[in-house]
Amino acid sequence: xxxxxxxxxxxxxxxxxxxxxxxxxxxxxxxxxxxxxxxxxxxxxxxxxxxxxxxxxxxxxxxxxxxxxxxxxxxxxxxxxxxxxxxxxxxxxxxxxxxxxxxxxxxxxxxxxxxxxxxxxxxxxxxxxxxxxxxxxxxxxxxxxxxxxxxxxxxxxxxxxxxxxxxxxxxxxxxxxxxxxxxxxxxxxxxxxxxxxxxxxxxxxxxxxxxxxxxxxxxxxxxxxxxx
Amino acid sequence: xxxxxxxxxxxxxxxxxxxxxxxxxxxxxxxxxxxxxxxxxxxxxxxxxxxxxxxxxxxxxxxxxxxxxxxxxxxxxxxxxxxxxxxxxxxxxxxxxxxxxxxxxxxxxxxxxxxxxxxxxxxxxxxxxxxxxxxxxxxxxxxxxxxxxxxxxxxxxxxxxxxxxxxx
Numbered sequence: 001x002x003x004x005x006x007x008x009x010x011x012x013x014x015x016x017x018x019x020x021x022x023x024x025x026x027x028x029x030x031x032x033x034x035x036x037x038x039x040x041x042x043x044x045x046x047x048x049x050x051x052x053x054x055x056x057x058x059x060x061x062x063x064x065x066x067x068x069x070x071x072x073x074x075x076x077x078x079x080x081x082x083x084x085x086x087x088x089x090x091x092x093x094x095x096x097x098x099x100x101x102x103x104x105x106x107x108x109x110x111x112x113x114x115x116x117x118x119x120x121x122x123x124x125x126x127x128x129x130x131x132x133x134x135x136x137x138x139x140x141x142x143x144x145x146x147x148x149x150x151x152x153x154x155x156x157x158x159x160x161x162x163x164x165x166x167x168x169x170x171x172x173x174x175x176x177x178x179x180x181x182x183x184x185x186x187x188x189x190x191x192x193x194x195x196x197x198x199x200x201x202x203x204x205x206x207x208x209x210x211x212x213x214x215x216x217x218x219x220x221x222x223x224x225x226x227x228x
Numbered sequence: 229x230x231x232x233x234x235x236x237x238x239x240x241x242x243x244x245x246x247x248x249x250x251x252x253x254x255x256x257x258x259x260x261x262x263x264x265x266x267x268x269x270x271x272x273x274x275x276x277x278x279x280x281x282x283x284x285x286x287x288x289x290x291x292x293x294x295x296x297x298x299x300x301x302x303x304x305x306x307x308x309x310x311x312x313x314x315x316x317x318x319x320x321x322x323x324x325x326x327x328x329x330x331x332x333x334x335x336x337x338x339x340x341x342x343x344x345x346x347x348x349x350x351x352x353x354x355x356x357x358x359x360x361x362x363x364x365x366x367x368x369x370x371x372x373x374x375x376x377x378x379x380x381x382x383x384x385x386x387x388x389x390x391x392x393x394x395x396x
Binding site (some may be wrong): 008009 | 384
């Protein structure tokens, strides 16, 4: 025997009527507490308030989104805005690239980076400390050299790449220790450069080494703090 | 509870809910108090019941219809029973009476449905009288959709057996 929905609907209606008839004589006046009654009665008012709250929240979200969108456009189009966010700005000229830092000067502690890996034969030569720069110099018997320069990335410093032969400079984006940096390929003297900014410290490697060695050394650098 | 009641943001839903509340509160209170024997517990059960109704207010077409009244009774009774189980209170002496529904007297499907155990009958009422889906019934009764479907299948099976026995 198959029960059809229509039959079940009719039967359910009859059962409901029968069920309700049980309560006709016993319906009580609900003795709700004052708090419960007030909560129910204030539903309309509170729900209206919620509607207003939801609308206000949506409006605020729209304003925030608009602000973020405009800020994004501003940062994209304005070097000054970019500098204020990233604390440096790259200026590209016909034959040179200038990285100018914009954060305020610091002098409390001079950053010092030292490598934990060097190519075979490369040895430490000397340390040079001047004008808030900490420089370590390395070389090998084959005439290769390496200079590791670390200094605060602040408004008193900048990095300038200038091709004397007038050719265009191509800077390659790289990542060192998870920070954005740039690799400048060898110039006419075979000198390449790699730099990045790590926690407000600019680390710059100049050398006549292969690109892979430069990157390997960069990744192997560890920060050793010294007092000025 | 108030948080759920506040979920009714459209004026039509709010108006519908208030009409439903004023029209059915006395009956729902009677149902809950008969099971729980306590004003405070009956109020707690009704808070949960109005809660469930507020969340499904868009499914209520006419808040003052007998159909909605039946729906309110089923919900109030279910919430009261749930609370009774949670409180581990003593089962009322007239428990059996409370669970039965007088036979409508059609000597057929309606009588068989009225004779079903209360948990199966209530689900059939919500499904075929109030028109709720299995998922909606699950939300109202605190069950999964699969549990609701199983109960509907079981209820139909019991109805078939009852009707076949009657025809023999």
